[in-house]
Amino acid sequence: MDSTPQPPQGSPSRSRRPRRLAALIALPLTALLLSGCTVPSFGAKKSDTVTGRSTYQLWQGFSIAAAVIGGFVILLIVIAVIRFRAKGATIPRQSQYHLPLEIAYTIIPIVMVFVLFGYTVVVENKVVAEPATPYQVSINAFQWGWKFSYPGTNALIVGHTNQNPMMLIPVGVPVHYTLTSTDANHGFYVRDFNFSRLAIPGIKNEFSFQAIDTGTFNGQCTELCGLYHSLMYFRVKVVTLPEFLAWEKKFDTPAGAAAAQAANLVVEQETSSIIPTKPTGTTGTKI
Amino acid sequence: MSEHVDTLTHDDHASHEHHGATGILNWLTTTDHKIIGMSYTITSVVMMLIGGALAEVIRIQLTTPTGSLVTFSQYNQLFTMHGSVMIYLFAGPFAFGALANIIVPLQIGAPDMAFPRLNALSYWLYLTGSLTMLAGFFTTGGAANFGWVGYAPMTDSVNAPGVGTDLWIGALLLTGFSAIFTGVNLVATIYYLRAPGMTLFRMPIFTWNLLVTAILILLAFPVLTAGLIMLFCDRHFSTHIYTVVGGGSPVLWQNIFWFWGHPEVYILALPFFGMVTEIIPVFSRKPVFGYKGMIFATLSIAALSLGVWAHHMFTTGVVLLPFFSIMSLLIAVPTGIKIFNWIGTMWGGQIWFSTAMLMSIGFVITFLIGGLTGIYLASPPLDFFTHDTYFVVAHFHSVVMALVLGAMAGLYYWAPKMTGYLLDERLGKIQFWLLFIGTQVFTFPQYIVGLNGMPRRMALYPNSPEWQTLNVWSSIGALMIGISTLVFAINCFYSWKRTPAGDNPWDAHTLEWFTTSPPPHHNYYRLPKIRSERPTWDYNHPDKPALVHGHNHDGESS
Amino acid sequence: MKNEGRILLGLGLFFLIMFGFYWPLSHEQSGSTMMFFAVLLGFLPGGYYYWWSRRMKPRPEDSDDADMAESAGFIESFPGSSIFPFTLGMGAWMSVMAMIFGIWLAIPALSLIVWALLGATAEARRGGHH
Numbered sequence: 019m020d021s022t023p024q025p026p027q028g029s030p031s032r033s034r035r036p037r038r039l040a041a042l043i044a045l046p047l048t049a050l051l052l053s054g055c056t057v058p059s060f061g062a063k064k065s066d067t068v069t070g071r072s073t074y075q076l077w078q079g080f081s082i083a084a085a086v087i088g089g090f091v092i093l094l095i096v097i098a099v100i101r102f103r104a105k106g107a108t109i110p111r112q113s114q115y116h117l118p119l120e121i122a123y124t125i126i127p128i129v130m131v132f133v134l135f136g137y138t139v140v141v142e143n144k145v146v147a148e149p150a151t152p153y154q155v156s157i158n159a160f161q162w163g164w165k166f167s168y169p170g171t172n173a174l175i176v177g178h179t180n181q182n183p184m185m186l187i188p189v190g191v192p193v194h195y196t197l198t199s200t201d202a203n204h205g206f207y208v209r210d211f212n213f214s215r216l217a218i219p220g221i222k223n224e225f226s227f228q229a230i231d232t233g234t235f236n237g238q239c240t241e242l243c244g245l246y247h248s249l250m251y252f253r254v255k256v257v258t259l260p261e262f263l264a265w266e267k268k269f270d271t272p273a274g275a276a277a278a279q280a281a282n283l284v285v286e287q288e289t290s291s292i293i294p295t296k297p298t299g300t301t302g303t304k305i
Numbered sequence: 306m307s308e309h310v311d312t313l314t315h316d317d318h319a320s321h322e323h324h325g326a327t328g329i330l331n332w333l334t335t336t337d338h339k340i341i342g343m344s345y346t347i348t349s350v351v352m353m354l355i356g357g358a359l360a361e362v363i364r365i366q367l368t369t370p371t372g373s374l375v376t377f378s379q380y381n382q383l384f385t386m387h388g389s390v391m392i393y394l395f396a397g398p399f400a401f402g403a404l405a406n407i408i409v410p411l412q413i414g415a416p417d418m419a420f421p422r423l424n425a426l427s428y429w430l431y432l433t434g435s436l437t438m439l440a441g442f443f444t445t446g447g448a449a450n451f452g453w454v455g456y457a458p459m460t461d462s463v464n465a466p467g468v469g470t471d472l473w474i475g476a477l478l479l480t481g482f483s484a485i486f487t488g489v490n491l492v493a494t495i496y497y498l499r500a501p502g503m504t505l506f507r508m509p510i511f512t513w514n515l516l517v518t519a520i521l522i523l524l525a526f527p528v529l530t531a532g533l534i535m536l537f538c539d540r541h542f543s544t545h546i547y548t549v550v551g552g553g554s555p556v557l558w559q560n561i562f563w564f565w566g567h568p569e570v571y572i573l574a575l576p577f578f579g580m581v582t583e584i585i586p587v588f589s590r591k592p593v594f595g596y597k598g599m600i601f602a603t604l605s606i607a608a609l610s611l612g613v614w615a616h617h618m619f620t621t622g623v624v625l626l627p628f629f630s631i632m633s634l635l636i637a638v639p640t641g642i643k644i645f646n647w648i649g650t651m652w653g654g655q656i657w658f659s660t661a662m663l664m665s666i667g668f669v670i671t672f673l674i675g676g677l678t679g680i681y682l683a684s685p686p687l688d689f690f691t692h693d694t695y696f697v698v699a700h701f702h703s704v705v706m707a708l709v710l711g712a713m714a715g716l717y718y719w720a721p722k723m724t725g726y727l728l729d730e731r732l733g734k735i736q737f738w739l740l741f742i743g744t745q746v747f748t749f750p751q752y753i754v755g756l757n758g759m760p761r762r763m764a765l766y767p768n769s770p771e772w773q774t775l776n777v778w779s780s781i782g783a784l785m786i787g788i789s790t791l792v793f794a795i796n797c798f799y800s801w802k803r804t805p806a807g808d809n810p811w812d813a814h815t816l817e818w819f820t821t822s823p824p825p826h827h828n829y830y831r832l833p834k835i836r837s838e839r840p841t842w843d844y845n846h847p848d849k850p851a852l853v854h855g856h857n858h859d860g861e862s863s
Numbered sequence: 864m865k866n867e868g869r870i871l872l873g874l875g876l877f878f879l880i881m882f883g884f885y886w887p888l889s890h891e892q893s894g895s896t897m898m899f900f901a902v903l904l905g906f907l908p909g910g911y912y913y914w915w916s917r918r919m920k921p922r923p924e925d926s927d928d929a930d931m932a933e934s935a936g937f938i939e940s941f942p943g944s945s946i947f948p949f950t951l952g953m954g955a956w957m958s959v960m961a962m963i964f965g966i967w968l969a970i971p972a973l974s975l976i977v978w979a980l981l982g983a984t985a986e987a988r989r990g991g992h993h
Contacts, residue, residue: 061756062690073686080687084677091673094648099666102589104655111653114592114851123645124598124638131634138630138684145686146626182768202458203555205620205693209758212690216620218556219458220549223622236768240693240760242452244464245377248763334944417941422948422983429952437959468963475959482955496867496912501923501933505866520874524901537962560893604870608877611901612885615894625889632881827941832931 057082063210066235066256067227069145070212076141077212080134087130145213148226153193155185159204159217159239162246172269177283179246184253184282188262189229197223205240208254216241229256336421339824341428342406343723346716348432349399353709354790355439356390359383361787364780367763370770380764381450382469386442388453389473393480394435396708397569400576401487401522402431404715405515407723409491411817412512414500414835416827419493427486434479441469449473452762454566455536457547457558462540471540474533481530488522491515500816502835509815509838510599514579517607521568521575524611529565532558556623563614571610574672574704575603577711578643581665584718585647587813588662589654592839592851595646602639602646609636619688626685633683640676644669659811660733664714667741668707674745675703678752693762695755699748706744706786713740713793721806725822729803732796739789747782750775814839864925868913875905940990947986951979 060081065074102110158165163178166185177183187193197206199217207214210233215223239250257265268274335341363383366372375383410418418424441448446467451459455473458464495516499508508516536558538544545551547558586593593599612632615624647669656662678700681687691697713736720728754775759766766772809818818841820829833844837851878901886895923933954975961968 061753063756069686070690073690076684077681077687080681080684084680088673088677091644091648092670095651095666095670098648098651099656102651102654102656104590104657108655109590109846109849110655112591112849112851113594113653115595115598116649119649120595120598120642120646124642127638127641128635131631131638134680134684135627135631135634138634138686139627141686142626142630142684145689202464203456205760207690207693207758207760209690212686214620214689214692215622218621220554221556221621221623225622236758238758238760242381242456242459242762244459245381247381248377248765249767251768331944333949334946336942336945336948416938419939421941422945425945425948426952429949430955433952433956437956471963475963479956479959496864498938499924501929501931502926503924504927505925516870520871524904528897557893560891561897564894564897604873608874611878611898612881625885625891628885628888826943834930836928 060085063212065210065212066230066233067211067213068230069141069147069227070210071230072141072144073212076137079137083130083134146225148194148224149192151192151194151226153188153191155187155193155195157185157195157197157206157217159197159199159206159243159250161201161244162239162250164250164252166252168266171266172275173266173278174269174275175279175282177252179249179251181283182251182253184234184255186255186257186262186265186282187229188259189232189256191259192226192228194226195224197225202243203241204243204250206237207240208235208237210235211254214240232256232258336417336425337826338406338410338418338421338424339723341424342403342408344428345398345402345406345431346404346723348428348435349395349403352390352394352435353399356387356395357787357790359387359390361783363387364783367766367776368773368780370766370773372765375764377764378447378450381762382442382448384762385449385452386438389438389449391705392453392569392573393477394431394438396573396705397484398431398480399712400573400708401484401491401515401518402427404580404719405487405491405518405576408719408817409512409515410494410498411722411820411824411828412509412815413495413498413503414816414829414832415494415498416829418490419498420490423486424490427483427490430479430483430486434476434483437472437479438476441472444469444472446470454562455558456562457536457539457555458549460536460540460558461548471537474537474540477533478530481526481533484522485526485530488519488526491519492523495519500832500835503816503840506597506600507835507838507840509579510582510593510596510603511576511579511815513600514575514582514603517603518572518575521572521607521610525565525568525572528561529569532561532565535561556618556621559618559621560615563617564611566617567614568607568610570704571606573708575606577668577708577715578603580711580715580718581647581668582643583813583815584661584665584714585650587718587811588657588659588665589651590657590812591650591654592814592842593646594649594652595642596838598642599646602642605639606636609639616683616688619685620692630683630685634680637676637680637683640672644673659717660728660730660737661714661718661811663734663737664710664717664740667737667744668710668714671703671707671710671741671744674748675700675707678703691755693760695751695759695761697755698761699751699755702751703744703748706740706748710740710744713737718811720800721810722817722822722824725806726800726802727804727806727810728800729796732792732799736789736792736796739785739792743782743785743789745782747779747786750778750782754779809841809845812842812845814842816840819844864912864916864919864922866925868909868911868916871905871909872913873905873909875902875909878902878905940987942986945983945986947979947983950975950982954979 057078060078062074062077065071154169156167156169158167163176163181164183166175166183167173175183175185197215197217199219201219204217205214206217211227213227215225217223234253234255237252237254239247243250265278268278332340362375366374366380406418406424410416444467446469448469449455449465451465460470495508495512535544535546539546539548545553547553547555549555582593582599609632613629613636615629616633618624619626682691682697682700717728717733720726754772757772759769759772806822808821816835819833833840837843839851843850878898882895882898882902885898889895923929954972957968957972957975961972
């Protein structure tokens with residue numbers, strides 16, 4: 019069978035196409051308008067921290083811009099592909115430039131980029147701000163677990179992999195965090211706070227956020243750190259300020275400290291042939 | 306027609322039969338850019354198959370939250386080698402070694418590259434580098450297992466003591482020099498070996514993009530080579546460049562790596578942009594829209610790409626966030642110019658949906674999606690919660706799968722010129738739909754699961770079984786991509802020596818379609834007059850020149 | 864030749880402007896150093912091409928209405944086949960293996976490299992096979 023490529027011969031009339039296309043565009047637009055005025059989340063989470071909420075709104079703004087531009091460009095491609103299909107062997111008008119149009123689609127994206135950048139800077143300044151606060155947490159990442167200590171108190175939680183160590187923080191007040199690592203690069207990532215920061219040996223990273231609601235939130239290491247990187251879990255529990263202060267006091271006695279530590283670790287329930295029951299990570303003395 | 310064609314007089318040997326070494330010795334001693342380019346093509350496609358096989362194992366492992374197909378150690382090797390093989394051994398060499406070597410001299414009317422023996426050396430360094438990297442799998446400690454980016458301190462002698470790491474470093478030194486020599490060759494060829502009348506602004510966009518790619522290679526690859534040598538010294542000569550003990554800095558590796566790494570992704574992308582910019586005009590039967598705008602966009606991308614590297618490091622806490630944010634956002638603008646120009650080329654044309662054209666349109670759509678998700682990542686607050694999650698993995702896989710679509714477009718388009726035979730169009734269309742739809746099925750679940758919190762480089766996800774459905778969908782997409790590759794392999798075997806192509810089966814525009822398929826030794830028996838960026842089109846369709854200021858050359862408006 | 868120079872000079876100038884913002888704002892040493900050398904990579908060869916373009920005779924490939932006959936004659940010696948790229952490649956690969964597996968491998972490695980360099984030079988002087 020002859021499979022030499024040939025340009026296609028003939029096609030149906032084009033007069034009904036524009037009307038069909040208009041219908042195709044009108045339908046989703048109407049649906050959008052009728053859906054009410056809430057802006058969709060576009061996949062992100064509203065977040066339980068003040069700065070996380072600003073980040074969430076920035077995400078929504080970027081997503082609207084991306085959806086509009088992406089939708090417009092894909093629409094152009096679809097129209098071009100349908101409308102300008104070859105009819106016979108005619109050679110079309112050999113146009114090759116249109117300066118005003120080209121300048122327009124250079125300048126307009128540049129303006130859009132600066133607008134996006136402006137909003138970015140505003141939110142970024144909020145996220146990296148470190149207001150003065152008496153509540154401090156020191157986070158130390160190690161292969162393959164987390165150590166949470168509270169300077170000025172005796173509170174200390176240390177756990178690895180499936181023990182899923184849990185740190186407590188108070189709601190409604192800014193808390194200041196110091197993030198360090200003793201061995202490899204690790205990533206401190208809490209999805210519900212719309213935030214992550216790397217723990218790099220030799221660097222002390224500092225950041226701050228303020229929780230809005232109480233609850234328990236999952237965190238995980240996001241930077242490849244070796245064998246059990248996939249299991250470097252931790253949790254953040256947001257409690258009221260009186261609860262938090264009471265909990266900190268528990269660590270003042272050895273028995274209280276042991277009990278509080280144990281309460282914040284998980285005994286591994288689920289087993290699998292390759293999840294180790296006793297992983298070889300330690301509290302980190304490697305450099 | 307003799308007034309349009311001048312016979313080359315300088316090469317008396319053009320019509321000789323090739324005599325001398327035959328068989329394997331012929332291949333070992335060749336300096337012909339076409340044979341070297343074919344060698345690059347075959348080797349890099351084999352690397353793509355190896356990288357793809359590694360990917361399929363990863364995707365099978367991730368179909369359940371507690372998969373036990375591989376151990377933790379094997380999984381770390383899997384994704385490291387998948388990324389390393391795909392980027393260092395497939396995408397790069399295919400982009401600037403395979404089709405570039407074959408097509409660039411043809412497109413400018415040159416008999417060969419400027420330094421043919423250096424060209425051959427580049428290939429041998431690439432081949433030995435590839436085998437060296439893969440040899441890591443056969444060592445006791447296993448292959449490299451610290452991610453294709455090899456962040457310190459995971460690469461130091463404590464965390465990665467095995468010889469697999471040293472083989473990885475050695476392989477990158479070899480392939481790095483291979484790339485640098487190719488960069489030198491491309492610049493020299495394009496600057497010094499163009500045919501008369503082929504001014505810089507009449508060169509095809511593919512050649513333009515390769516010129517800029519070559520300059521980027523010369524800017525970026527030496528940086529990586531230096532960084533790797535420093536890493537090797539840290540591992541074996543007790544220096545403390547990247548280790549905290551002794552006053553070094555792990556972040557220094559990240560700065561050096563990404564100063565290379567970001568230009569690298571444009572080194573990968575620009576040649577495929579160029580391929581697509583050759584194909585879309587041919588199958589729309591119009592000149593490329595906005596030729597000078599395309600060149601401006603390419604140069605802008607190259608210039609900006611050297612100032613964005615730390616957007617890979619936003620979460621380290623030690624980079625100047627606003628600077629890298631604005632530069633990264635700005636790179637979207639020239640890419641947008643290119644996309645609008647491709648649409649402008651199709652607009653008003655007579656589009657013929659050959660496999661090459663379908664693959665090119667698939668490239669544009671997929672790259673658009675990948676590019677738009679990249680804009681999120683250029684904003685530090687948004688990067689903070691997407692960094693190192695599957696959102697990033699989905700972003701760059703959208704972009705590189707677009708490059709794969711572009712590679713297929715280039716192969717279907719230029720296979721007739723390189724081999725003298727056409728690839729089957731029906732199998733090609735099947736491959737296209739599997740590849741294009743498979744790519745979207747593969748990437749979209751990953752965007753979602755990344756936003757749901759799944760980090761990257763996870764061997765298991767036992768605490769989050771709710772991620773399983775999305776992972777399974779992504780694996781189905783990966784399977785579709787794998788099947789499309791099988792279809793491609795079948796097509797290659799099916800089409801072998803089946804349908805002769807002739808000089809110009811696509812009625813294409815640029816100079817390489819003027820010569821025979823495949824071209825003779827030293828490429829051209831005769832060349833047409835070169836008076837525009839479409840010398841072959843002008844020769845075949847003297848009545849249909851490109852419009853100048855809305856008129857054709859005779860002053861008639863249309 | 865002028866445009867070839869201009870491309871590199873233009874890139875170098877852009878890098879210089881970028882450096883002018885980046886270094887004062889960040890005082891970050893590694894990136895600033897790499898950016899500065901990128902400036903040099905644009906200016907040095909670019910400057911050379913631009914300077915040379917003013918002194919050289921116009922070339923047929925830079926002229927809008929040149930004919931093929933204008934480039935008649937000898938262009939370059941293109942060695943048709945040569946074992947030395949393969950030899951040099953093997954020598955380079957073996958040097959890398961020497962770094963990894965033992966310095967004794969440097970002996971065959973350097974032998975191959977020296978043979979390849981000498982041979983390739985001699986081959987170039989002879990004009991190469993065709």
